[in-house]
Amino acid sequence: MLTYLSRRLLAILPLLFGITLISFFVIHLAPGRPAVVDQTLNPKISLEVKERLVKLYGLDKPLHIQYLNWLARLARFDFGRSFTDDRLVRDKIIERVPLTLAINILSLVFIFALAIPIGVRSSLRPSGVFDKGMTFLVFFGFAVPTFWLALLCMNLFGIQLGWLPISGIKSLDFEYFGFWQRCLDVCRHLVLPVAVSSIGGLAAITRYMRSSMGEALQQPYIYAARAKGLPRRQVVYKHALRNALLPIVTILGLSIPGLLGGSVIFETIFSLPGVGRLFYEAVMMRDYNLIMAEVVLVAVLTMLGNLIADIAYAYVDPRIRYEKT
């Protein structure tokens, strides 16, 4: 396990290098120098900001020096200041993290709580009525534009039926609520975003679970377990399910970029003050410091998610540790 762990940890160094290099490259896309300071490209930026940027990025220095300086600041979590309100980018991001984190964790819980039982049930009777119905729904889930589904749900549950609030995270009279009422209020605001943002992942993981379970049920040890007369329940849930769940651990890591990317869209639709909406606002305002910081952070987060998933997989399935990479 230790050799595996150290090998994996070593492998993230080139990844980190590449992530920062690509992010750096993106802001230097405009020929010659960053688009940030090119006023013909971007009239929104004033002269004073321009001066500050030239100094901040050390634009009079050669490119590789600029890159190294930028890395050094990154390592100290110094992302500079936001153009729009001059606050530290770090603070702006940190205050938005809890909400995005909460929604994504709730979505993941929701996805797994539904996808695993549905996948298992489908795999028990492939091509049965339940399986056919679910396959249809999964196909639908893959094809439906999330933001459109969000609009439909807002219209149906928010406007026509009036059951749920459709924007923001708290009601206008939030200040006057008691503690439990406040909790309820926040929960009500989270129902639609969590449900809508789960659709894509739900479809993917249901499908994955179904095939993983189907494969596990074909294994020789299942025949052995059946042959020695174990009850069907025990064979399915103890022998097959446990093995079928192993690869799902990896999927958990792989679903992180999708969820984070999706948060830009649904946080914007539902007006939720999370990291995704912050990124959208930054893009609209051409707030480059904020954009760069978020791009790097999100990529590093995704990388760490994958790393943790890999390590967890190797932990639960010893065969992985000895596989050559």
Add this chain to the structure above:
Amino acid sequence: MKKNNALAIGITIIAFFGLVAIFAGMCAPYEPSAIDQNNLLMPPSLHHPLGTDSLGRDLLSRMIYGARISLAVGIIAVGIATLLGVFLGCVAGFYGGMIDAFIMRLVDIILCFPTLFLILAVVAILEPSIFNIMVIIGLTGWMGTARLVRSEILSLKEREFVQAARAIGASNARIILRHLLPHAMGPVLVSATLGIGSAILLESGLSFLGLGVQPPVPSWGNILIEAKSTLGIAWWITVFPGLAILVTILGFNLISEGLKKEIG
């Protein structure tokens, strides 16, 4: 030959949208940007089968012209991604060694960026336009194809027929293009059709955020921008463009599924 319903339905759907897009000029009852002050936000009727928007423009006509943009963006973006993926996958799989390691690390690195974040960052710098959107979606979508092609080539390049080709003096390029690549084309086609669906989804999302295809040029995504402000007033503006996106993506996914079955 066995019946392949998925493929048949998928091709029918896409052929329908494709024809409508190509012959948009003949199908559309109105000019897509013709403003009609007397018919603002009209519900579907005989004159306007899918209703009108807040400027009195005919929704059906806008969607027909939008089909052009959405399909073109999807197909061209995936074209770019597939060419790039096939090329890099071939090079990595065939030559191996340092080149392979470098390309595969690059794939790992780009996969760390959630696509939407990367695309939005680039759009913020380059300004959104149809051309930029196509290229950016293409440049951020080649990694899956590259992995696919690489693994196909790795599993084939030691086989006898490749050795035979080498023995009669075929060049590397000829071996890759004539002997190895044709075997990989099936899976590539499956993933490309699936990719067109996701590219259209991505484009519509970007346009909905106001960072993709810019109005007044209609795309299914940017028609939906208005849906948010007319929520509860004009259901047709929300329902129809979204439905078009859904059915189109469903069509491409069905073709992909059908092709997979056809290949084996």
